[in-house]
Every structure is written in structure tokens, then in C-alpha cells.
Amino acid sequence: MTFDRRRFLQTSLGSAAAIGAAGLLPAWARPASMGNMGLPALSGTDFGLTVSKFPVRINGRKTMATGVNGTVPAPLIRFREDTPIRLNVHNDLNVDTSIHWHGLLVPFHMDGVPGVSFPGIKPKSSFTYEFSAPQNGTYWYHSHSGLQEQVGHYGPIIIDPKGTDPVAYDREYVLVLGDWTYTDPHHLFARLKKNAESLNFNQSTVSNPKGLTGMWGAMRMSPNDLADVTGETYTYVINGHATADNFNMVFKPGERVRLRIINAAAMTLFNVRMPGLPMTVVQADGLNVRPVETDEFQMGVAETYDVIVQPTEAKPFAFVAESIDRSGQVVATLGPRPGMRAAEPRIRAVPVLTMKDMGMDHSAMGGMSRMDHAGMDKAGPDTGAMSGAMDHAAMGHGDMTSGPDPFGPTVQLPRVEADLTTGPGVVNVAAMPVSRLDEPGIGLDTVPHRTLTYADLRSLDPNPDMRVPAREVVVHLTSNMERYMWSFDGVKFSEITKPITFMEGERVRMTLVNDTMMPHPIHLHGMFFDLVNGGGNHRPRKHTVVVKPGEKLSTDISADHVGDWAFHCHLMYHMHAGMMQVVSVLPNPMMRRNDPVDAAMARQSTEDAP
Amino acid sequence: MSVLSVRGVAFTILGVSALVAPLSAHAQNADAAEPDKLWSMADRYWGEAVMAEARDDLLAENGDMKTSMLMFDRLEWQDTGGDGTLLWDFQGWYGGDINKLYIKSEGEVSLEDDEIEDAEVQALWSRAVAPFWDVQAGIRYDLEPKGRTHAVLGIQGLAPYWFEVDTAAFLSTDGDLSARIEAEYDLRFSQRLVLQPRIEANLSAQDIRDIGVGAGLSSIEPGVRLRYEIRRTFAPYIGVEWQKQFGNTADFTRADGGDADNIVGVIGLRTWF
Numbered sequence: 001m002t003f004d005r006r007r008f009l010q011t012s013l014g015s016a017a018a019i020g021a022a023g024l025l026p027a028w029a030r031p032a033s034m035g036n037m038g039l040p041a042l043s044g045t046d047f048g049l050t051v052s053k054f055p056v057r058i059n060g061r062k063t064m065a066t067g068v069n070g071t072v073p074a075p076l077i078r079f080r081e082d083t084p085i086r087l088n089v090h091n092d093l094n095v096d097t098s099i100h101w102h103g104l105l106v107p108f109h110m111d112g113v114p115g116v117s118f119p120g121i122k123p124k125s126s127f128t129y130e131f132s133a134p135q136n137g138t139y140w141y142h143s144h145s146g147l148q149e150q151v152g153h154y155g156p157i158i159i160d161p162k163g164t165d166p167v168a169y170d171r172e173y174v175l176v177l178g179d180w181t182y183t184d185p186h187h188l189f190a191r192l193k194k195n196a197e198s199l200n201f202n203q204s205t206v207s208n209p210k211g212l213t214g215m216w217g218a219m220r221m222s223p224n225d226l227a228d229v230t231g232e233t234y235t236y237v238i239n240g241h242a243t244a245d246n247f248n249m250v251f252k253p254g255e256r257v258r259l260r261i262i263n264a265a266a267m268t269l270f271n272v273r274m275p276g277l278p279m280t281v282v283q284a285d286g287l288n289v290r291p292v293e294t295d296e297f298q299m300g301v302a303e304t305y306d307v308i309v310q311p312t313e314a315k316p317f318a319f320v321a322e323s324i325d326r327s328g329q330v331v332a333t334l335g336p337r338p339g340m341r342a343a344e345p346r347i348r349a350v351p352v353l354t355m356k357d358m359g360m361d362h363s364a365m366g367g368m369s370r371m372d373h374a375g376m377d378k379a380g381p382d383t384g385a386m387s388g389a390m391d392h393a394a395m396g397h398g399d400m401t402s403g404p405d406p407f408g409p410t411v412q413l414p415r416v417e418a419d420l421t422t423g424p425g426v427v428n429v430a431a432m433p434v435s436r437l438d439e440p441g442i443g444l445d446t447v448p449h450r451t452l453t454y455a456d457l458r459s460l461d462p463n464p465d466m467r468v469p470a471r472e473v474v475v476h477l478t479s480n481m482e483r484y485m486w487s488f489d490g491v492k493f494s495e496i497t498k499p500i501t502f503m504e505g506e507r508v509r510m511t512l513v514n515d516t517m518m519p520h521p522i523h524l525h526g527m528f529f530d531l532v533n534g535g536g537n538h539r540p541r542k543h544t545v546v547v548k549p550g551e552k553l554s555t556d557i558s559a560d561h562v563g564d565w566a567f568h569c570h571l572m573y574h575m576h577a578g579m580m581q582v583v584s585v586l587p588n589p590m591m592r593r594n595d596p597v598d599a600a601m602a603r604q605s606t607e608d609a610p
Numbered sequence: 611m612s613v614l615s616v617r618g619v620a621f622t623i624l625g626v627s628a629l630v631a632p633l634s635a636h637a638q639n640a641d642a643a644e645p646d647k648l649w650s651m652a653d654r655y656w657g658e659a660v661m662a663e664a665r666d667d668l669l670a671e672n673g674d675m676k677t678s679m680l681m682f683d684r685l686e687w688q689d690t691g692g693d694g695t696l697l698w699d700f701q702g703w704y705g706g707d708i709n710k711l712y713i714k715s716e717g718e719v720s721l722e723d724d725e726i727e728d729a730e731v732q733a734l735w736s737r738a739v740a741p742f743w744d745v746q747a748g749i750r751y752d753l754e755p756k757g758r759t760h761a762v763l764g765i766q767g768l769a770p771y772w773f774e775v776d777t778a779a780f781l782s783t784d785g786d787l788s789a790r791i792e793a794e795y796d797l798r799f800s801q802r803l804v805l806q807p808r809i810e811a812n813l814s815a816q817d818i819r820d821i822g823v824g825a826g827l828s829s830i831e832p833g834v835r836l837r838y839e840i841r842r843t844f845a846p847y848i849g850v851e852w853q854k855q856f857g858n859t860a861d862f863t864r865a866d867g868g869d870a871d872n873i874v875g876v877i878g879l880r881t882w883f
Contacts, residue, residue: 109655115668117652119660146671193677194882198842205798217771220742424708424738480741482768485707487673492707494673499649564649568672578673584649 026069028076028156028174029239032250033339036173045085047077049099051121051143051153052092058180059235059242065152066093066143072240073176073264074141074155081136081162087129089121096120099129100144100525100566101157102302103286103543106131108563111525113144116564116582120145136161137286138260138304140176147185149572150266154178158260159286166460167282169258169308173249175332177299177321179234179265180242189573192228196484199232200225202325202350210352215360219428223353225481225517226442228573229267231328236268236321238332246341247332253314257334258282260306263299266572269324269519269546270299271444274334275345277317279307281452285542287528288460297452298324298441300521300546302570309334318342324442324519326350351443357517359430359550414471421490426478430515433552437533441548442519455533457540463530465558466537469509472554473500477547477569477579479516484577486516486569492578493568500567500581502559504588511554514547520574521546524583526565529555544570559585678704679882683794684716684835686878688851693721697878703736710736712746717754729753732762732778743767750780755821759783772796787815788823802839806847808832817858822866824858837880845880 030036049068056065056072068074079085091097098120100112110131114120121127136159143153156174181188191198202224204211211223241247251257259279263270273279273296280293283306291308299305299321311317316335319342323329326347333342420429440451478490485492502508510529512522521544528541532554539556547553568580647653648669653661684699699716717729734748744767750760764778774794781787790812797805810831814823833851840846853872855863860870 109652113668115661115664115666116649119656119664189675190677193675194679195842201801203798203801205800207799213771220768220770220772424741427741482742483707483738492673494669496648496669562651564651575672576675580672582649584651 026071026075029071029073029176031241031246031248031338032335033246033248035338036249044079045083047075047085047087048090049075049087050090050092051097051099056152056240058182058237058240059244061182063180063182066097066148067152068099068155072152073178074153076156076158076174077141078158078160079133080160082132082134083162084130084132088126089129090126091121091123094123096122096145097143097148097153098145099141101129101131101133101139101141102523103139103304104131104133104157104159105135105526105528105561106133108526108561108565111563111565113525113566116566117525133159135159135286136165137283137288138174138262138306139286140262140264140302140304142264144566147189147266147572147576149264150179150181150185150188154264156260156262156264166288167258167306167308168256170255171251172258172260174239174260175247175262175319176239177261177263177265177268177270177330178237178240179229179268179323180237180240181229181233181235183233185266185572188229188233189576192484192573193577196228196481197222197225199228199230200325201230201232201327202226215355215358219358220482221358221427221517222481223357224350225353226325226351227268227323227327228484228518228571230325231323234268234323234328236265236270236323236328236330238319238321238330241330241332243329243331243344248316248339248341249319249332249334250338251311251334251336253312253336254310256308256310258306258308259319260304261299262304263301265301267301269301269441269521270321271324271441272297272299272305273320273322273449274309274317275320277309277311277334278450279309281457282306282308284457284540285528285544287541289540290458290460290538292452292456292458293450294452294456295449296440296444296447298444298546300519300544300570301572302521302523302544303542303546316340316342318345320345322347326443348443348447351446353442353517353549356434356436357442357549358428359433359515419489420476420478423490424483425480425485425487425492426490426515427480427482428515428517429476429478430513430550430552433513433515433550435553436548436551437531437553439548441546454531454540454545457531457533458535458538459540460538462537463539463541465507465530465556467507467558469507469556472509472511474511474513475500475581477512477514477516477520477522479518479574479579481517484573486574486577486579488579488581493575493580494578496581499564500583502557502583502585504559504562504585505591506559506588507556508559509554509556511552512545512547513552514549517549518571519546519548520579521570522568523570524557524565524567526561526563526585527557527559527583529557531555561585562587674706676704676706678702681882683880684878685881686847686849686876688718689875690720690872691722695720695722695727697876705736708738710744712736712748726754728755734762734764736766740767742769746778758821760788769793784818786818788818788828789813804837804839804845806835806837806849808835814859819862822859822862824856824860824862826858827856828859829853829855833876835876835878835880843882847876847878847880849876849878850874851876 054070065072098112098114108117111117139157142149238247280291314336316333319332331344438453438455440453444451476489479486523544529545530539562585565583567583568575680702682700688695696719702713703710712734714732718727720727730752732750734746736744736746739745746764750762752758760780760782766776769775776792779789792810794808812828817825835847835849837845837847855870863870
């Protein structure tokens with residue numbers, strides 16, 4: 001590359017701007033221009049974490065954060081699979097705090113949800129988490145108290161495999177995506193309650209009237225309602241760096257660079273792409289997947305994706321995270337030299353919702369009718385010998401995956417149909433929800449390059465549990481946008497009369513029906529969703545699954561870990577409004593003997609309990 | 611005085627305790643579930659009492675947050691001749707998703723005569739009964755003219771095609787029945803420039819001579835206001851309004867030397883917190 005004086009100047013300015021933001025950052029979150037040449041292979045078994053309020057500089061502007069060890073994001077915690085670790089958390093705030101280990105299969109009383117798994121960490125007191133994680137990969141951690149996650153209380157976790165890593169790479173970076181606001185999050189939430197559309201600066205107008213008339217106007221629903229909280233108040237960040245701060249990474253041409261991407265935003269789904277550089281997805285939600293090459297994917301809040309990129313040309317590439325409503329974006333740089341700045345692409349045109357997003361797409365009737373065919377698949381997913389053939393079938397007939405349950409069991413499941421409460425909190429019940437697993441997400445269906453869909457994901461390892469679920473639990477995602485009410489089955493968390501119950505050892509199908517106009521990243525603590533996506537015995541297993549508007553999506557769950565587990569939408573203000581439940585996995589007396597969790601519980605309850 | 615006690619006092623004044631019963635329905639449910647609790651497996655690790663407290667906090671925090679709002683829909687000067695007239699029209703509320711306390715007030719001050727011409731304040735219990743509709747009940751007190759008190763029953767909400775509607779019937783302590791219908795629509799020319807057609811109609815079941823109101827449709831006030839949202843919460847506007855009285859109301863006004871048919875220009879501010 002020839003020397004470009006203008007670029008040099010930009011680079012220098014970029015570095016200068018970055019110093020303010022990066023001065024206090026841990027090494028992994030610093031740009032290459034601040035000496036980060038890749039991730040240090042840190043590991044340990046004892047970690048000291050202090051939660052406090054401290055000033056930070058985001059996008060050149062001074063602001064107050066609540067976070068861990070004085071940085072936004074919080075420190076990278078890296079340890080080895082199956083190794084016992086201790087995390088001593090001191091709360092230096094004047095209010096309660098907590099840390100939840102997102103996606104980690106820990107004993108439920110170490111899961112970190114105040115009121116469900118423990119009492120929370122009181123002001124000026126400490127709490128020690130102790131566990132070993134039976135898994136490896138990219139995860140993250142965050143507060144489950146108040147709205148602290150919005151103001152900086154989140155950080156990455158890497159769990160190194162105890163064996164060899166099937167993913168080969170020469171260099172790695174962690175990219176923690178966030179949506180920063182300089183406004184008090186409680187104030188933001190109150191503002192949404194007062195006027196849920198007041199942060200949307202893409203409303204219907206005289207010249208763009210869709211939504212004012214017809215079905216949309218009659219139902220008082222907006223086709224422009226893509227995000228509740230937008231770039232109007234958010235500054236989108238990567239490792240605490242806005243675009244101007246230029247989080248820059250370096251590579252040597254030909255190197256395989258592993259990017260561990262974590263969406264730690266409070267409310268923002270991101271479209272992630274690297275123009276001119278194909279990305280090979282190797283891991284989703286911490287579990288390895290069969291490598292799949294793509295150019296762009298949409299990332300729900302709390303999801304993680306690891307991708308491998310292998311740039312051969314010695315030039316800077318942009319890493320772009322664009323908010324789903326296209327009200328803003330953040331760009332980082334992967335370049336051959338520290339401090340380089342890639343050109344920022346323009347924000348693309350804003351997509352518009354359709355009747356399908358309302359769960360009323362009549363053209364999708366074909367998809368509905370395939371429900372009947374699902375039962376014709378005589379190869380139950382538990383017959384391992386047949387699963388290869390099933391995968392083959394799925395590849396050959398891509399449209400099979402658009403049926404709600406192409407690999408469902410041969411017999412009709414006993415179904416616990418949601419006891420759906422309608423009333424002021426529920427505007428719409430999707431009349432014809434359909435599977436949208438083979439769609440990339442709102443706004444990505446028309447881009448001129450490859451996109452990733454849930455239907456593309458295949459677990460690298462065979463699924464550990466291939467039993468046919470014995471029953472199906474249906475949960476509706478419900479809302480009234482006008483009143484900013486969000487709930488499961490029409491009942492806010494504050495008004496539930498019972499939790500969802502699973503029996504220990506049970507294999508259960510959870511079907512999520514999205515009656516709202518928004519995609520919801522639904523997170524279940526303590527268990528993975530085995531996504532029913534036509535993957536045979538290589539289904540992706542996820543801790544967070546995005547349910548698109550008007551979609552009906554099924555997951556199978558092995559209720560292995562006794563305890564009370566939080567279950568909620570990971571859009572923080574949706575949870576705060578009541579889109580939350582508890583899943584109680586009740587001890588099964590028939591299988592108490594050989595269960596290590598039970599053994600731990602029994603020991604704890606007799607010896608350690610206060 | 612705290613907002614909570616405002617609500618408490620208001621409910622007592624309104625004497626709608628029977629209507630408030632649904633408020634405590636959840637508490638009763640929770641009590642009923644208390645022997646088993648909603649979930650309790652962590653109790654044995656950390657203790658029953660601390661977990662009970664944390665559980666209650668968590669439930670309240672995720673779904674039961676209370677909010678308040680103060681909306682000055684119209685805070686304007688009307689060119690009614692001479693020094694003109696100042697008008698206020700605001701609504702404030704406090705509460706949860708289903709039950710809210712509303713305070714509404716509107717009134718006019720004549721700058722020409724330097725006196726308050728009309729002023730009223732309403733305290734209402736508002737209950738969401740459908741996704742877009744609240745039923746409201748309470749009292750209205752007229753500060754000017756005279757000190758009349760009314761019982762109020764109304765419906766407020768969002769009609770299909772995005773029309774904001776606020777209607778109420780008023781029964782005064784003298785036994786006079788009247789009603790008011792207000793409807794507004796936001797027509798956006800851009801993300802900040804909004805034309806708001808608005809109409810208000812007043813009806814009365816009988817002549818009320820001493821306040822100059824005649825039976826039937828007494829008046830309508832259609833108008834348009836063009837506002838610019840410097841922020842969504844702060845929007846100055848200009849507009850024009852037709853103030854038209856009918857029947858006996860018009861006669862009473864003319865008999866008192868007033869004008870029963872006016873077109874006035876307005877300039878004002880729409881703001882909310």
C-alpha cells in the first residue's frame with residue numbers, strides 16, 4: 001500500500017482520540033494502537049472483581065458508569081473448562097448488585113440472579129462465586145440488578161477447552177458490542193412508558209404514509225417500529241470505543257484471525273459485517289458449529305458468535321455493527337498496522353415491517369400446511385443411525401426448514417398450550433405464526449450478499465441428548481407497544497401466579513410464539529435450547545434464541561440441572577416491563593443418586609447453608 | 611406531599627374504593643400462593659427471609675414499576691382581541707400499566723380584562739380496560755366560573771387510525787348534565803414538523819343560564835396547530851382555531867355582549883415530562 005498522507009493524519013488523530021477512551025481499559029479491550037496485538041492467553045482460577053461507579057469517556061464525552069474494576073467493558077475473565085474457579089465480587093455501590101455468568105452451566109445458586117438464585121450482593125459487602133464450567137467457548141457476564149447492565153456492568157468470558165481447540169487460529173480478539181447512553185436508564189424506561197415511540201425518528205409521515213392507514217392504522221401498529229431505543233440516545237460502541245475512537249486490531253496477511261463477538265447491548269440487535277472480507281462462523285453462543293462462511297449476520301442481544309477471517313491483502317478492513325433500525329452504527333478496524341482506520345460505510349436504508357411480522361402472512365399458508373408433514377418424518381431424531389440421512393434431506397430440501405417442526409416427533413406431543421391472558425397488555429395474537437428460521441432477520445433479506453440464518457447452524461459435536469421430548473410447553477411473547485407493556489402469555493412477571501415447571505431429567509419441547517412486532521432474544525438460564533432447525537443430531541444449542549416477529553420457533557431442552565432459573569427477554573427494558581418468568585426444574589426422586597449437582601446441593605444444604 | 615399520599619387522598623375523596631378492589635387482587639393471589647411461594651429452591655442455601663425479600667423486589671422490579679407524566683398539550687396565547695387570552699390544558703398521571711391517577715386541568719385567562727374566565731381541575735381514577743382504552747371516573751371542580759363540582763365518567767384512548775380521543779360526561783351537584791368530546795390527530799410532515807388537527811365539542815342536556823350554556827350542542831372548537839419538535843418533549847407551535855357557539859349558548863353570549871363566532875390565531879408550546 002502506498003503511503004497516504006491523509007490517512008496518516010486521520011490515523012494519528014484517531015489514536016489521539018482513542019487515548020482518552022483507552023487509557024484505563026484492560027489490555028484486551030485496547031486498540032492495537034495502544035499495544036493490543038491480540039489477546040494475551042490469560043488464565044487463572046481466582047478472580048477479584050469490584051463493582052463501583054466511576055467516570056469513563058465514551059465517544060470523547062465524560063460520563064458515569066457502573067461497572068467492574070473501573071473499566072467498560074469489565075475485565076476479560078479467562079479460565080479452563082472443568083477447572084474449579086473462585087470469583088470474589090465486592091460491591092462498592094450504594095445499591096445491590098450481582099453478576100450473572102451468561103450461558104454458563106453452573107449450579108443454580110451460583111447463577112447470580114437476585115430473588116431467584118441468591119439474595120444479591122448488598123452494598124459494601126462481598127460474595128464469592130465458586131464453580132467449574134463443564135463447557136468451553138466465548139461467553140460473557142453482566143449484572144442482573146436494576147438496570148446496571150445498560151451503564152457498563154458487562155464483560156467477556158473465555159473458557160479454554162481442556163482438550164485441543166477444534167478451531168485453528170493465529171490471533172484472536174474479543175469484540176464486546178454495546179449501546180451507550182448518557183441518560184439515566186430509569187429515565188429512559190420511564191420515557192418509553194410515557195410515549196413508547198418518542199425515540200423513533202423514523203415514524204410514518206405524509207410522504208411515507210405506510211402505517212397511517214389500512215390494516216396498520218386500524219390496528220394502531222407501526223411498520224417503522226424496529227427498535228424502542230435508538231441512535232437518538234445511543235452511542236454504539238465496540239469495547240467501549242465509538243467509531244471516532246476507532247477500536248483497531250492488527251493482522252499479518254494470511255493469518256487466521258478469530259473474532260469473538262459478544263452482543264452485550266441493553267436493547268440493540270446488530271447487523272455485523274466486514275465489507276470485502278468473508279467471515280466463517282465457527283461458534284455460536286459458546287458452542288462450536290460446523291464452519292459456515294457468510295458475509296453478514298444479525299446478532300440478538302446476548303448472543304455470541306466467533307468468526308474466523310483470513311485477510312490476505314495488507315489493507316484495513318472495517319468491522320461494522322449496525323443497529324437493526326439503522327439509526328446508528330459503530331465501526332472498528334482490522335488492519336495490517338496499528339492505528340489504521342478503515343473507511344466507514346454509509347448506513348443503509350431503513351427496512352419496513354410487513355404483514356408477516358404481524359403474524360398474518362397469508363402467503364405463508366404453505367408453511368403452515370407443512371406442519372402436518374412434519375409428523376410423516378418416521379425417523380425420530382433419537383434414532384442416531386437415521387440422523388445422517390435426515391441432515392441430507394434437510395440440505396436437499398431447504399424449504400423443509402421453513403415448516404415449524406420438520407423433524408418433530410412422529411407422535412403428537414401432549415401440549416401445555418399457553419394459558420394466554422388477553423387484556424390491556426396484549427394488542428395482537430399472531431393469527432398465523434410461521435417458522436422464520438431460514439430468514440436472516442429484519443432488513444437483511446434484501447442485501448446483495450450472503451447472510452447467516454438459524455437454519456444454517458449445525459453443532460460441530462453430536463447433540464448429547466437426542467430423546468424425543470415427552471411434552472411441549474408453548475409460550476407466547478406478548479405486548480402492547482402503546483402502553484409499553486411486555487410479557488409472556490399476557491402476564492407480566494410481577495403478576496404471575498406460578499412459574500414454568502420442568503421435571504429433572506425431562507426432555508421438553510419449548511415452543512415460542514412471537515405475537516409482537518419485534519424480534520426478542522429469549523434467554524433461559526442454566527439450560528441450552530436445542531434449536532429445532534432441521535439439524536438432526538447436530539442442532540445448534542443456544543443460551544439465547546432470537547424469535548422474529550410473527551414467528552413460531554421450537555427448541556428442545558434437557559432439564560438436567562435442578563433449580564430455579566430465570567427465563568426472560570434479553571432486551572433489558574422488555575424484561576424490566578415484565579417479559580420474564582422463572583423455570584423451576586424440580587428434583588426427580590427417581591434419579592437422585594448419581595447426580596453431581598444434587599450431591600453438591602445436598603452437601604451445601606446440610607453443611608454450608610446459613 | 612408524596613405522590614403516593616396524593617393518590618391515597620384522591621381515592622378517598624373520590625369514594626371509589628369499591629372500584630379499586632381490582633388493585634388488591636394481585637396481593638390476594640400472592641397471599642394465596644404464599645404457603646408454597648412461587649419458587650423457593652434457593653431458600654435452603656441463603657435463608658428464607660432474605661430470599662423472600664429479594665423475590666418480592668425482583669417481582670416488583672420487573673413489571674410493576676410506577677411512572678408519572680405531565681403533558682402540557684396546549685400552553686398558548688390566543689389572539690382574541692386586545693391583549694388576547696392565555697390558555698392552559700394539561701394532563702398529569704401517576705401509576706402502573708392498568709391503574710392510574712389522572713389530574714387534568716384547563717382554563718383561560720383574559721389578558722384584556724386581567725381575569726380568569728374559565729378554570730377547572732379534574733381528579734380521575736383511570737383504569738385500562740382494553741389495549742387502547744381507559745375508563746376514567748372522578749370529580750371535576752370549577753374554579754371559575756363559580757365553584758361547581760361535577761361527577762365525571764369518561765373514556766380516553768387511541769382510536770383506530772391513530773386518533774387520540776378524550777371524552778367525558780359531567781353531572782354537576784345542581785343536577786346539570788353535560789359532555790365534552792376532544793379528538794386530536796398528529797399528521798407528520800417530517801420527523802419534527804407535525805400538523806395537529808384538533809376538535810373539541812361541548813354538549814349540554816339543559817340550559818344552564820348562569821354560566822351561559824344552552825341545551826344541545828353548545829360549542830365546537832376545530833383548529834389546527836403546526837408544531838416543530840425541537841425535542842420530542844418540547845415543541846412550540848402556531849395555529850388557528852374556530853370558536854363557534856350554537857343555539858341558546860350563542861344567544862346567551864351575544865346577550866352578554868360577547869362574540870359567538872370567532873376565528874383566532876394561536877401561538878404556544880406543547881411540552882411533556
